[in-house]
Amino acid sequence: MSDEDFGEYLRDAIDRYALAQVAAKVCGPEDAKAVAVKTYEKLLPNGVGTHGHHLYNAFNAMEKVGMIWLAEQDRVRKTGFIYDVIVVNALRRRGIGLAILRAGEGMARLMGLETLRLHVVGDNFAARGLYRKAGFGEASVVMVKELSDPIEQRT
Structure with missing residues (x-):
């Protein structure tokens, strides 16, 4: 980039x-x-x-279709972290996100990494589906409750 x-x-x-x-x-x-x-x-x-941070534009022929930000997170454990994956809005739902992730995996392997991690906001269902399709699984889930919400009555 x-x-x-x-x-x-x-x-x-x-x-x-x-x-x-x-x-x-x-x-x-x-x-x-x-x-x-x-x-x-x-x-x-x-x-x-x-x-340790690598930002790559993704192209299809000569057209920019997105990008990926990949970082070497832990060289001892050979772990990388994907900070961002973007697909141009007009080109979403065409397999480009998966192709960008696969290219990122290839780059990670060339760096000697063996594991990739990423974070996704819980209500970003499209991204979560993409990441599952690419083979990522949930490692932890953070849940939130606003204490300003009324206390629920339990019976």
Whole structure:
């Protein structure tokens, strides 16, 4: 990914991440953008040049169809982490996401990685289905209940 592409990606990614943090009840909408900016600054302090992080555009012929962000998470355990997978909106539901994941798996193998992990927001059913189709399974589930909700009466 070029520096120019990274700038475009980062602007969109920060907005998407902020929305996801609100949806996951990690923070409120008033703090979400600042949380997202801080997270990306920490993860990618040198942009596409950040050591151990690999951001790839995905193409079909000469058309950009998406991207994947893959990181070497633990070299001892040979584990990688997929931070992001994007398919151009107009091209979704055509197998491109699965192809991007498969290409990412190939890159991970070339890096000597043996396991890939990722995180997906619970209500992102399309992504969860894609990841299951690609062979990912759930390793843990975080559940949330707002304590401001009325106490349920138990009988």
